[in-house]
Amino acid sequence: MSQQAGAYYIPHGSRWPIIAAVGLFTLMWGAAHWLDGIEPEGPILFFLGVAIIIFMKFGWFGEVIRESRSGAYSSQVDLSFRLGMMWFIFSEVMFFGAFFGALFYSRGLQVPWLAGEGHGALTNYYLFRGYTGGWPTAGPDAIGGPFKTVPPWGEPLLNTLLLLSSSVTITIAHHALRDGHRRRMLVFLAATPILGALFLWFQAHEYINAYTHLNLTLHSGIYGATFFLLTGFHGLHVTLGTIMLLVILYRTWRGHFSKEHHFAFEAVAWYWHFVDIVWLALFLFVYIM
Amino acid sequence: MSTDAATHHDDAHHDDVPKGFVHRWLFATNHKDIGTMYLVLALVMFFVGGSMAMVIRAELFEPGLQLVQPYFFNELTTLHGLIMIFGAIMPAFVGLANWQIPLMVGAPDMALPRMNNLSFWLLPFAFLLILSTLFMPGGAVAGGWVMYPPLILQTGESLAFTIFAIHLMGISSIMGAINIIATILNLRAPGMDLLKMPLFVWTWLITAFLLIAIMPVLAGAMTMLLTDKYFGTNFFNAAGGGDVLLYEHIFWFFGHPEVYVMILPAFGIISEVIPTFARKPIFGYKPMVYATASIAFLSFIVWAHHMFTVGLPVGAQLFFMYATMLISVPTGVKVFNWVATMWKGSMTFETPMLFAVAFVILFTIGGFSGLMLGLVPADYQYHNSYFVVAHFHYVLVSGAAFGIMTGVYYWLPKWSGHMYSERWGRIHFWLSVISVNVLFFPMHFLGLAGMPRRIPDYNVAFADWNMVSSIGGFVFGASQLIFVGNIIYTVYFAKSKVPARVWDGARGLEWELPSPPPHHSYSTPPEILPGMLAHGDITH
Numbered sequence: 001m002s003q004q005a006g007a008y009y010i011p012h013g014s015r016w017p018i019i020a021a022v023g024l025f026t027l028m029w030g031a032a033h034w035l036d037g038i039e040p041e042g043p044i045l046f047f048l049g050v051a052i053i054i055f056m057k058f059g060w061f062g063e064v065i066r067e068s069r070s071g072a073y074s075s076q077v078d079l080s081f082r083l084g085m086m087w088f089i090f091s092e093v094m095f096f097g098a099f100f101g102a103l104f105y106s107r108g109l110q111v112p113w114l115a116g117e118g119h120g121a122l123t124n125y126y127l128f129r130g131y132t133g134g135w136p137t138a139g140p141d142a143i144g145g146p147f148k149t150v151p152p153w154g155e156p157l158l159n160t161l162l163l164l165s166s167s168v169t170i171t172i173a174h175h176a177l178r179d180g181h182r183r184r185m186l187v188f189l190a191a192t193p194i195l196g197a198l199f200l201w202f203q204a205h206e207y208i209n210a211y212t213h214l215n216l217t218l219h220s221g222i223y224g225a226t227f228f229l230l231t232g233f234h235g236l237h238v239t240l241g242t243i244m245l246l247v248i249l250y251r252t253w254r255g256h257f258s259k260e261h262h263f264a265f266e267a268v269a270w271y272w273h274f275v276d277i278v279w280l281a282l283f284l285f286v287y288i289m
Numbered sequence: 290m291s292t293d294a295a296t297h298h299d300d301a302h303h304d305d306v307p308k309g310f311v312h313r314w315l316f317a318t319n320h321k322d323i324g325t326m327y328l329v330l331a332l333v334m335f336f337v338g339g340s341m342a343m344v345i346r347a348e349l350f351e352p353g354l355q356l357v358q359p360y361f362f363n364e365l366t367t368l369h370g371l372i373m374i375f376g377a378i379m380p381a382f383v384g385l386a387n388w389q390i391p392l393m394v395g396a397p398d399m400a401l402p403r404m405n406n407l408s409f410w411l412l413p414f415a416f417l418l419i420l421s422t423l424f425m426p427g428g429a430v431a432g433g434w435v436m437y438p439p440l441i442l443q444t445g446e447s448l449a450f451t452i453f454a455i456h457l458m459g460i461s462s463i464m465g466a467i468n469i470i471a472t473i474l475n476l477r478a479p480g481m482d483l484l485k486m487p488l489f490v491w492t493w494l495i496t497a498f499l500l501i502a503i504m505p506v507l508a509g510a511m512t513m514l515l516t517d518k519y520f521g522t523n524f525f526n527a528a529g530g531g532d533v534l535l536y537e538h539i540f541w542f543f544g545h546p547e548v549y550v551m552i553l554p555a556f557g558i559i560s561e562v563i564p565t566f567a568r569k570p571i572f573g574y575k576p577m578v579y580a581t582a583s584i585a586f587l588s589f590i591v592w593a594h595h596m597f598t599v600g601l602p603v604g605a606q607l608f609f610m611y612a613t614m615l616i617s618v619p620t621g622v623k624v625f626n627w628v629a630t631m632w633k634g635s636m637t638f639e640t641p642m643l644f645a646v647a648f649v650i651l652f653t654i655g656g657f658s659g660l661m662l663g664l665v666p667a668d669y670q671y672h673n674s675y676f677v678v679a680h681f682h683y684v685l686v687s688g689a690a691f692g693i694m695t696g697v698y699y700w701l702p703k704w705s706g707h708m709y710s711e712r713w714g715r716i717h718f719w720l721s722v723i724s725v726n727v728l729f730f731p732m733h734f735l736g737l738a739g740m741p742r743r744i745p746d747y748n749v750a751f752a753d754w755n756m757v758s759s760i761g762g763f764v765f766g767a768s769q770l771i772f773v774g775n776i777i778y779t780v781y782f783a784k785s786k787v788p789a790r791v792w793d794g795a796r797g798l799e800w801e802l803p804s805p806p807p808h809h810s811y812s813t814p815p816e817i818l819p820g821m822l823a824h825g826d827i828t829h
Binding site for chain 2: 008010011012013014015016017018020021022024025028029031032035036038060076079080081083084087088090091092094095097098099101102105106110111114118119127128137138139140141143144218219221222223224225226228229
């Protein structure tokens with residue numbers, strides 16, 4: 001920890017952070033225009049921002065990889081990166097916490113109150129008479145019309161198995177890396193993003209099915225809102241995680257990682273386990289219960 | 290480290306300042322340069338938000354509508370809040386953290402210097418986004434900085450811009466906080482055990498934890514607003530089974546820890562400054578640390594005291610009231626410890642100490658009015674009145690902002706190598722401390738008499754105290770120009786050099802380095818000798 005002896009490592013200046021700031025700004029500036037219906041400026045700026053960010057990712061990560069490969073980073077720098085990744089994942093947990101909080105609050109308190117429980121009796125009597133609550137619900141006005149939920153024991157169960165096995169494969173790959181079994185490592189590492197992509201395929205299928213057959217949409221009251229925002233943000237994270245896995249797969253294939261030094265590998269593995277755990281919570285609280 | 294990597298990166302270890310504006314500032318990785326940029330941005334935003342406050346006070350100088358249209362008035366109150374919180378107070382504290390934490394723990398720089406650059410540079414863009422909304426069709430957001438739905442969903446084009454600006458500020462805060470935690474946990478010099486760290490570092494460690502825990506929650510709330518407005522979700526629509534109170538719960542789960550984000554670093558600064566000028570170690574170092582941690586923990590379970598009047602179940606109101614009352618215990622520990630540190634000290638009253646003493650007294654007033662607001666039955670009267678405005682301006686202006694000014698006067702000689710003008714510092718202090726009370730104390734009376742917040746016009750019964758308050762406001766606003774003048778004078782014009790230990794009584798690693806410190810403070814971990822640290826014997 002702090003008892004590291006010897007000289008401190010300080011990276012030199014870099015142009016990538018300011019490019020990242022410009023890219024994010026352009027993306028958001030464009031997204032806001034787009035949402036307000038200002039076209040074509042909105043989409044153009046948005047995609048320009050996306051392009052700048054992709055360019056920045058290659059540049060910034062490339063620079064860090066080159067520095068790391070040249071052996072510039074001490075074990076102290078390594079620990080700084082680890083701390084950074086850990087706290088980033090913690091912030092992601094809190095982000096999902098906001099949406100889970102919304103789910104629990106709506107389902108446990110708000111909907112029963114609308115249905116006249118507790119101190120909601122008069123609200124129900126004067127505004128929503130006849131509304132009995134329950135879950136799933138699209139609210140007293142049944143906004144979005146009647147809908148059915150996605151049955152948990154079909155695709156969601158399959159997706160659970162896919163993600164759980166992907167967590168196993170990446171762990172096997174990690175152990176293989178530490179033991180120096182290159183072939184085993186590559187096979188199991190390659191299996192992981194494939195499982196991730198399969199998950200995304202089935203989730204896309206599930207969404208299409210929800211929209212076309214179940215009439216479950218983003219507009220389906222509080223159920224639709226929590227369902228799509230929770231599973232949607234999770235899906236985005238799986239997408240990101242899959243891209244990260246492909247990057248480290250490429251880097252493993254190029255032989256970037258040694259038995260001792262493979263922080264990028266571990267960071268992606270942590271992230272993947274985090275995505276997996278969020279899914280388990282989703283499967284339990286959104287699909288089953 | 291291999292040999293050629295060492296040669297390749299050798300330039301980084303030398304004390305060279307990057308040449309040219311672009312390399313030094315746009316590509317900056319140095320904690321001092323980035324800290325300076327944060328502080329300058331905060332000062333600029335302090336005046337942007339401050340000029341909005343001046344217009345607000347000018348409009349409220351007399352009853353009736355004189356200067357601005359009601360809608361513009363509401364835009365001003367909203368943006369004043371958002372800019373002062375996210376643009377002035379928070380960046381100022383991050384700037385102080387950037388400058389001071391590496392110096393205080395014996396680190397060469399922040400742990401993740403390039404991310405540090407990104408966290409800073411997102412902010413100017415975020416404020417460009419949010420300020421641009423003033424010129425959009427339909428105007429800026431005008432529903433108050435808390436942005437409650439359904440009112441806020443009636444905003445025109447500017448809502449998306451504001452939400453994205455807040456996302457940028459959140460990303461910046463999270464990265465800044467991660468960097469601060471990594472620096473504190475990983476880059477301390479040997480011998481700088483956790484329980485030997487300066488209290489400013491401790492308070493920032495806990496603040497950084499709060500930031501990482503709450504900013505994503507704010508992002509969640511903002512995202513729900515965005516989808517409700519643009520994608521047809523029903524999070525905040527009762528007809529769809531949603532609830533506007535859901536927003537308030539999520540927002541205040543962020544919002545209450547956020548107020549501690551804006552005060553804990555100030556506690557840290559005061560805990561550094563009072564021992565220096567009382568020439569005594571801080572009284573009760575460990576209790577100060579534990580009190581900070583307790584405040585942080587409690588801040589997560591008190592959020593609904595912002596919403597006592599919305600119709601919560603009685604049991605919930607009682608829980609949140611008692612939890613709120615509990616916070617006064619660790620806060621009281623802090624106030625008593627500051628007083629006990631001064632007790633029988635050989636005190637002198639240079640400008641930082643004047644601000645620190647004023648902080649202790651005025652923050653305590655704000656704390657007491659907070660206790661009053663925390664009482665459920667009393668809050669039914671005070672809610673949404675000027676009493677609330679008085680309360681949070683006491684803790685944020687004469688609390689957080691005074692804490693920042695304390696820190697700037699205390700460390701500016703160290704940063705610049707020159708002494709500020711003590712005479713003008715004192716003039717700034719006395720004008721500020723008198724005018725801030727003239728400005729905010731009458732608001733207590735106005736609130737108790739029933740004047741609501743966020744209105745451009747009011748009953749003539751409130752005329753006298755509003756006029757007094759406005760006069761105080763103008764004097765306070767004008768006296769901040771002295772602050773800027775003094776900073777510019779110190780940095781560019783002051784002749785007198787200061788020694789490494791600028792203040793006789795000052796202890797801590799930052800005072801062992803020359804003033805100004807070298808571009809990279811330490812290239813190897815410094816050795817900590819007995820008596821270097823500020824808090825002396827910490828066994829009690």
